[in-house]
Amino acid sequence: MGNNCQVHGAFSWCELLTTDTESAKHFYGKLFNWALEPAPITGLDYTLVKSGGEKRGGIMAIPPAVEGEPPCWGVYVTVDDVEATAKLAVEMGGKVLMPPHDIPDVGRFSVLQDPQGAMISVITYLPKAN
Structure with a gap:
């Protein structure tokens, strides 16, 4: 990233x-020549997707909270403040499908739905240590 x-x-x-x-x-590994590697996340089988040596995304099993939903790709958009963005989405007629919560060692995220039903995730990353 x-x-x-x-x-x-x-x-x-x-x-x-x-x-x-x-x-x-x-x-996907063969289709796009992606490098795939296990992520060091305790308690979660998560595979990192790398392209050009950069982490670009991940692959994981559908979590229990949304079991029964069809497989899908989702995108994350960086925001300065997850809570403020979630609040604004609701004010504008959207919904919060997954309330803001932390991803250890990554940041804070939430899953939103626009008024037409499309879903998108928002995230604020933790500052990187130099």
Whole structure:
């Protein structure tokens, strides 16, 4: 993830939620020549997607909270303040599908839905240690 992905409003991460992670990794790895590696996340089987040596996204099983939903790709947009963005989305007729919460060692995120029903995730990343 490059530094420009930490700018408010930038698309910064893509994530596949799927029912068959092994098949998905084989398909996308070969299709796009992605480097795939396990993420060091305790208690979660998460695969990092790398392209050009940069982390670009991830692949994981559909979590229990949305079990039964079809596999889908989701995108994350960087925001300065997850809570303020979620509040503004509701004020503008959207919904909060997953309230703001922390991803350890990554940042804070929320899943929103626009008034037409499209979903998008917003995230504020933790500052990087130099």
